Amino acid sequence: xxxxILLVSLSxxxxxxxxxxxxxxxxxEKERQASIDSMKMEIEKQRIIxxxxxxxxxxxxxxxEVVVVNQxxxxxxxxxxxxxxxxxxxGAGVGAVTGxxxxxxxxxxxxxxxxxGAGVGAxxxxxxxxSKKKE
Numbered sequence: 001x002x003x004x005i006l007l008v009s010l011s012x013x014x015x016x017x018x019x020x021x022x023x024x025x026x027x028x029e030k031e032r033q034a035s036i037d038s039m040k041m042e043i044e045k046q047r048i049i050x051x052x053x054x055x056x057x058x059x060x061x062x063x064x065e066v067v068v069v070n071q072x073x074x075x076x077x078x079x080x081x082x083x084x085x086x087x088x089x090x091g092a093g094v095g096a097v098t099g100x101x102x103x104x105x106x107x108x109x110x111x112x113x114x115x116x117g118a119g120v121g122a123x124x125x126x127x128x129x130x131s132k133k134k135e
Contacts, residue, residue: 083125083132091121 092114099113100106 083128084122085125087121087123087125087128088118089121091117091119091124093117095120 095117096110096114098117099109099111101109103109103112
């Protein structure tokens with residue numbers, strides 16, 4: 001009786017384990033096929049994008065016009081800084097150095113001095129700009 005129970009339980013165990021292996025193999029095959037399908041879709045998308053870029057570049061090349069001019073244009077003049085901008089930069093630098101030198105907390109003093117100096121310098125520069133405009 002013990003041998004019969006042992007034989008039946010081993011048979012059921014073997015059948016069950018073989019059945020799971022088949023299911024696992026099927027699941028693995030499904031995952032592999034899904035990965036392949038996904039890669040095929042990405043390749044197809046990239047192919048479409050590449051073909052569209054090729055068409056666009058061909059259109060751009062066909063629309064290009066060649067114009068040859070033997071005249072050299074003068075270089076555009078550089079825009080000068082306004083007095084307010086110059087004053088703000090100079091004021092910020094001087095204020096930061098002075099604030100760091102005076103304050104016990106060097107970083108805080110430099111920040112506060114820089115901000116105050118920039119404000120005063122910008123105001124002074126704006127006044128100078130207005131006086132130049134009036135002349």
